Amino acid sequence: MTVTTDNPRINGVDTATLFGTLDAVKAQPAIAKFQFRAANTWLNGTHSRSTFSGFFGATQELEHRQVTTVEADHPEVLTGEDHAPTPVEMVLHGIAACLTAGLANIAAARGVHLTEVTSTVEGDIDLLGILGLSDDVRNGYEQVRVTMHVKGDADDDTLRALVEQSRRRSAVYDVLTNPTPVVIDVVTG
C-alpha cells in the first residue's frame, strides 16, 4: 500500500472522485439517470412534513445515509401557525444550496481553494395572485435575487467565473428559470 497525493481534497471535495464520476458517466451514460423523491404528510392547517429517504441513481435504488424530515407551514399572518418556514422559502434554500454545492465542486475542479461562501436569497411575491384577488399577478415569485459572497485564493474574475459556471450547471436554477412539467395525480377515499 502506498500513500499518494493523487487524491487531493479541495474545498472538501474529493477531486479524484469528481473526475472519476465524470469518466464513469461518459463510459456509461445510463448511470446519470436519477430520480429524487419526497413523501409529505399533512399535519394540521397549513403545516406539513416531508421525509427524504430513498432515491434512484447509478442504475440502482439508493438510500440516504439518514432519513431527514423537513417541515413547512404558513406564518400567522397567512392563516398558519408558523411551525416552520413556508413552502416558497424552501425553494430559496434549494437555489442557494444548489449554487453553493456547484461552486465548491467547480472551484475544486479548477484548483481554487474557497475560504468562505455565504449567500442571501430574497424572493418577491405579491399574494394577490394566490389569494385569487388579481388575474394580473402571478402566484409565484416575481423575482428571486441571490447575492453570493465568495472568498478564496483566486482573483475577482476567477471567482466570478466559478459562480457563473455554477449557474450554468445548476439544476435548481434551471427548474426555476425554465418551465418544468409538474403532473399531479389524485387518489381519494
Next chain:
Amino acid sequence: MTVTTDNPRINGVDTATLFGTLDAVKAQPAIAKFQFRAANTWLNGTHSRSTFSGFFGATQELEHRQVTTVEADHPEVLTGEDHAPTPVEMVLHGIAACLTAGLANIAAARGVHLTEVTSTVEGDIDLLGILGLSDDVRNGYEQVRVTMHVKGDADDDTLRALVEQSRRRSAVYDVLTNPTPVVIDVVTG
C-alpha cells in the same frame, strides 16, 4: 366577553381569519406584497445550511416564531457526504407542502373536513445536463410527479376539485411550471 361559534376551525384552519385576511387584502392590496428570505452558509464540499428568520409582509418586517435551519448536501454517489437531502429534493418538499397547505385552506373555506392528506413526489433528472456531458439534456428535472392521497367528508369529485383549486393557486407550482427570473449578484474578497 361572549363565546361565539363564529370562529370555526376546520382542518386546523381558522376560517374567520382566512376570510378576514381576504377582506383585509381587498381593502388594502399593498399588504399582499411579501418578501421571503433565506441565508445560506457553505459548510464543506457540497454541504451547506440555510437559515430562515425574517420576512417582509403586511407592510412590515416580520419574524418567524422560531429561527429554522435546513441543510443540503449531495449523496456520496454525487461526490458529497450525504449530510442532508439534495437541493433538488428541497424543491420537491416545496411543491408538496404548498399544494397541501392550499388544499387544507381551500377545503376549510368550502366546509370540507379533511381526515388525511399524504403525497409522494418524484422528480426525474438526467445528470448528463449538470455534468456538462450533453447539450441536449436540461440541468433540471425533466418531470415532477405529485401523487396526492386525500381523504375527507366529501365525494371524489369534490376532493379532486379541491386539489385542482390548490394547484391553480399554488405559488410553488407556478414557480416550477413557469419561468421565474433569478438574478445572481456576486461579491468577492
